[in-house]
Amino acid sequence: GAVVSQHPSRVICKSGTSVKIECRSLDFQATTMFWYRQFPKQSLMLMATSNEGSKATYEQGVEKDKFLINHASLTLSTLTVTSAHPEDSSFYICSAPPGGALSAEAFFGQGTRLTVV
């Protein structure tokens, strides 16, 4: 199947600093990628849709100035958590659909465990 690679897998940062998370589609091109956030013992919640060459679409309640998304190429989307605070500590995970008429399977990156101290 298609491979989506996400880095880093774990990051600890100080409050007030920024953290960048990368999501790459390794063997296919992804015009769209999705970013989810998962708090402990909770479900995955869609944060934003990353669109190659255009602005990301954010879900209601997600601050676009805090969670910066860049999708500059067909294989790379980045999520930058700016001025991180402890409440931003969470599991962030991206997904990308390889597309095609026969499959709607979403392929996930490995996820990034962010801890803000």
Place this chain on the structure above:
Amino acid sequence: GENVEQHPSTLSVQEGDSAVIKCTYSDSASNYFPWYKQELGKRPQLIIDIRSNVGEKKDQRIAVTLNKTAKHFSLHITETQPEDSAVYFCAAVLDFGNEKLTFGTGTRLTIIP
């Protein structure tokens, strides 16, 4: 937007017995329903999926049923094994081909040896 409810939140079954997890969705336009298994700290793994033009799909010990009229779908695991213990999420997709997932709240399944 779409809203997906999932029950139960926790489920314990004896090894060898069956487990059933149920989900309901709100938007009748949703047309694709995947089920994911997630182990702690790992990415979700697709275990089975169903499209809205199909009522039932089976893959070995796992099956999914869909009732479009009632807007609910269920996951059935038979002959459960300890390695089935995990958190399971259902999801709904509003537009097949645009894999924007709305997840259910999750079910922690524990298989008792």
